[in-house]
Amino acid sequence: MANVTFRSITKQFGAFTAVNDVSFEIADGEFVCLLGPSGCGKTTTLRMIAGLEQPTSGRILIGAADVTEAKPKERDIGMVFQDYALFPHMTIADNIAYPLKVRGVGQAERRRRAAEVAKNLSIDQLLDRRPGQISGGQQQRTSVARAVVHKPKVYLFDEPLSNLDAKLRLEARSFLKHLQRELGVTSLYVTHDQAEAMAMADRVAVMDRGEIVQFGPPLEVYRQPATTFVANFLGSPPMNLLSVRYAGGAFASSTFELDASPFAGRLRDVRDGSELTLGIRPEHVRMGGEGDRWRIPGEVYAVEPLGPESLVTLRVAGALVTARLFGDDPPTATGAASFAFDPAHLHVFGQDGRRLAAR
């Protein structure tokens, strides 16, 4: 087992910079998710750890060893690919045991260890089948089994759940998290699904355009997003963002004005007349009434009952603002309505998109 260290890694493909001066460290046994939209450089980052791509500059360490120039096979890693990459001409047992085969482990021992891992992953009844004869979920487990069979130092997952249907994905998610905890092996997991990252990771690294925007425990990233990008990427539905102008001690838009005095501390360095962005999570928004001091008026855009909760969306000053309302029957409002919220949950983002932290 080992920690993984990235030191100022940059990767360029021609003129395109896929990963730009990224540094981080994954602790021994930690489960880190790299989260970001497609093209943000997360898969490239993973592939550089695997040795499938060479960084343009910077160093990569696994444990104390500098592996920047090492070949994949010298790195002792297990990797699960998005398409599982099971070899169609081999049985499940041979697929699982392949890393052992290339290490020169004998036939009987290979079979024994493949069976052992398969049993852990509840696929031991499939050992003599071929990949084409088993379900997507079973293929996924086979691919995981192959990645762990030789007890590598680091696990790498490249969107391993994205080819599964929604129900199976939830099942596989808890299964993978459980397995990682049980084996306690340092893991890096790439995904564009924020729920997956939140649910599984010890820490989440949010990537955007080749850079890590925020790196922290899931709830911290969720509750204190560093930028509007992170705020908008995490959560389903994501955080509501409203553009306002800060003037005369208030946040003003074309249709509402909010008292900015509770935020005086954060706004100390903000010039009068600046354009800011206000952010609030849908679960912190409720239907507003006359008595609410923190209230934004709008017009009902859509009401979506989801069972345990309902989503109500208002059009507010040209933008859409969504509230998650729990428990009660969905509101039947049409036409003019308003949302209210507790200012403690309001985030303020500066002109550069960075969140203004309370001081």
Next chain:
Amino acid sequence: MHQRRTILPLRTGLLFLGPAALFIGAFILLPFFWIAGVSFTNRTLTGATAANPQFVGLQNYLKLFDLSTFMNPGQFGSSLVITGQFVFWSAIVGQAVLGLLLAWFFYRRSGWVKESVQTLAIVAWIIPDVVVAFAWNAFLDYDGGTLNWLFGLVGLHKVDWLLAMPLLSIVLFNAWRGAAFSMLLFSSALGSIPPSYLETADVAGAGPWQRLKDIILPLIRTHIVTDLILITLWTFNTFGPFLLTGGGPAFKTEVVSVLTYRMAFKYFDFGTGSALGMVMMLINLGFALVYLGLLRRQGSSR
């Protein structure tokens, strides 16, 4: 079960089939039956048996397989052995193995080396036989040939290639000529392998040889079989060596197609020539059946 659906009514279909069927009938089926018939006669181009050929039964065939002269130079057995060597070295080793190595070497690479080698291989494949033969004659010529000139540059003795090493010459010639086909076929086969398979093998710790043996070869088996069928048949039937050596010296490069030509169109012994043609066809059929069997067995094991 799939429902069989046709895109044309039967009558229209037959109408479209008509011209092709006519040509195949006139230029393939008719000559085939004519040759099958001639192979049982003593028909020649000139002399008494030209005007009045007689039915001789299996005599032509028995003459081919006459064991007392079978392996003599210029006889069928010796020619078969030469053809076997020619097919094995130039098609299977030369074209298929070289083509596979080229395809494997250039797999997921780019740059001017790949472009130039592939272009040259394809050029060698598409220029007409006669031009190629002329170029090779020029290349191998004793006095003014390029190869001997190169040998001279590095201080080696001149070799009269077509006389001293005739079989090697036609083997190299045919391998050079046809490697492009196998290279193209294997390149596209390699291209159909998902990159993640090879990356998985990489990460699992496989070296290049293990990757080839464990992943690449099993995955392109059908392509390999197809390639072997085609190049074996083509090489077995090719008349190309004649353009370079004319079958000589002393029948050393007389593959069966050249032997057939000599019998039928130099000695004008149509009976023997036709019998040779029939035997060649049966051997081709044998190859095809073996390969098709391989393909079928593979299909059912999937």
